Amino acid sequence: MSRHELTQRIKQHALELGFDLVGVAPAQGSPELDFYEKWLAAGYAGDMHYLSRTQERRSDLQKVLPGARSVVVCGLNYDTPYPYSTDHDDSRRGWVARYAWGEDYHGVLEDKLQRLRDFAATLLPLEAASKLYVDTGPVVERVYAKYAGLGWFGKNTCLLNKRLGSWLLLGVLVLTVPLDIDHPTPDHCGTCTRCLDACPTEAFPEPYVLDARRCISYLTIELKTAIPEDLRAPMGSHVLGCDICQDVCPWNRKRHFTAEPSLQPRPQHMHPDLEELARLTLEAFRQRFRGAALERPKRRGLLRNVCVAMGNSGNRAFIPVLEDLLQDKEPLIREHAAWALDQLRDAPARPADPAPTRPSRT
Ligand code: B12
Ligand code: SF4
Numbered sequence: 001m002s003r004h005e006l007t008q009r010i011k012q013h014a015l016e017l018g019f020d021l022v023g024v025a026p027a028q029g030s031p032e033l034d035f036y037e038k039w040l041a042a043g044y045a046g047d048m049h050y051l052s053r054t055q056e057r058r059s060d061l062q063k064v065l066p067g068a069r070s071v072v073v074c075g076l077n078y079d080t081p082y083p084y085s086t087d088h089d090d091s092r093r094g095w096v097a098r099y100a101w102g103e104d105y106h107g108v109l110e111d112k113l114q115r116l117r118d119f120a121a122t123l124l125p126l127e128a129a130s131k132l133y134v135d136t137g138p139v140v141e142r143v144y145a146k147y148a149g150l151g152w153f154g155k156n157t158c159l160l161n162k163r164l165g166s167w168l169l170l171g172v173l174v175l176t177v178p179l180d181i182d183h184p185t186p187d188h189c190g191t192c193t194r195c196l197d198a199c200p201t202e203a204f205p206e207p208y209v210l211d212a213r214r215c216i217s218y219l220t221i222e223l224k225t226a227i228p229e230d231l232r233a234p235m236g237s238h239v240l241g242c243d244i245c246q247d248v249c250p251w252n253r254k255r256h257f258t259a260e261p262s263l264q265p266r267p268q269h270m271h272p273d274l275e276e277l278a279r280l281t282l283e284a285f286r287q288r289f290r291g292a293a294l295e296r297p298k299r300r301g302l303l304r305n306v307c308v309a310m311g312n313s314g315n316r317a318f319i320p321v322l323e324d325l326l327q328d329k330e331p332l333i334r335e336h337a338a339w340a341l342d343q344l345r346d347a348p349a350r351p352a353d354p355a356p357t358r359p360s361r362t
């Protein structure tokens, strides 16, 4: 089979498996990969030590898979017909980032990529080797996505596709076989700076560069210790991840909704009732979030975030539950509950908020 035909059949199969985008990048270095080391050296990775431990491999795909020639990059749209966080205004509820509303995406993409790998194996020579990764492997996925023609790096560092915007999850299949290579997409950000201006924690020291230590996504998911006090107020109602720098992006104005069943939102994941979360025991937490992205920060991390969201809500109805959390067995939760109480006791009384409603569709 010719290289061209092989490439076409693999791409066609990726689309049949439900991926929205697929392209092929060369398994070689690039200026963006060189930037990775500078980013680490600046300290922007914070406590994500796994990023520096795997730096050598991330900078050179040959160290991940000797003989690697091509990287098949697949993108899955995860947008669903529900409003953006910038339209969320209910002081009783927290905000969970859009990617975390359905099943944990790692399993969803890994399953599809495994099936793509099985299919490719039927076409490839026996000695061909491959590796697949979704997020957790030593591969800087967005760089290969760019060179596979899936999109460009937005100034918010997210990969943006002209047709689908940035609500995309990525997975890669690295192969020792040469395939037809795609062309990188040019930058379409132009003079726009909406994402940089909208970030509530000022996490962009410059366009295309994120200081993860200030990003709400890092603070609510990756950080295991106390949230720095100066960043608590700007976190608003976020309890897991953040979508703001994507919500404001003009390329996300035109919406495309995923048909993938496993990514359809579960109402209890989207904008959860803060008091309900604050009252979760360890057992109830495990039952409610098993297999979902919300499991990741564990109960102690999630309740830490919930305390911050309550402290920012201006809603004094949370005072009794926060007082209960002062007795929690986790010191991290107790400290954040005390901070939240200080915020609410100082807050002016406000009219009662509307009764909680089920999230509405756009
Ligand atoms: C660590 C990590 C994080 C960290 C750090 C994010 C970051 N920007 O680096 C935190 C926890 C903050 C995070 C947050 C999010 N993440 Co994340 N994350 C990752 C992970 C595991 C590694 C990313 C990485 O290598 N960062 C290192 C830095 C150096 O890379 P970078 O920011 O992409 O920087 C590149 C550009 O700056 C670039 N560059 C390009 N042009 C230019 C121009 C100039 C002038 C300069 C200076 C640099 C530059 O060079 C760098 C590459 O070396 C990847 C999965 C993977 N294995 O790749 C997912 C991944 C990037 N995350 C993803 C998602 C969905 C998110 C969130 C949207 C989740 C959420 N809603 O909360 C947010 C988005 C926040 C944001 N604005 O980036 C998706 C991104 C999909 C997409 N469309 O881009 C990925 C690819 C996971 C996946 N498999 O789908 N994430
Ligand atoms: S995800 Fe939120 S906190 Fe992080 S850079 Fe974007 S707007 Fe800022």
Ligand code: SF4
Residues within 6 Å of the ligand: 154, 155, 156, 160, 188, 189, 190, 192, 193, 194, 195, 196, 245, 248, 249, 250, 251
């Ligand atoms: S908001 Fe503007 S600058 Fe930011 S990623 Fe979107 S188009 Fe680019």
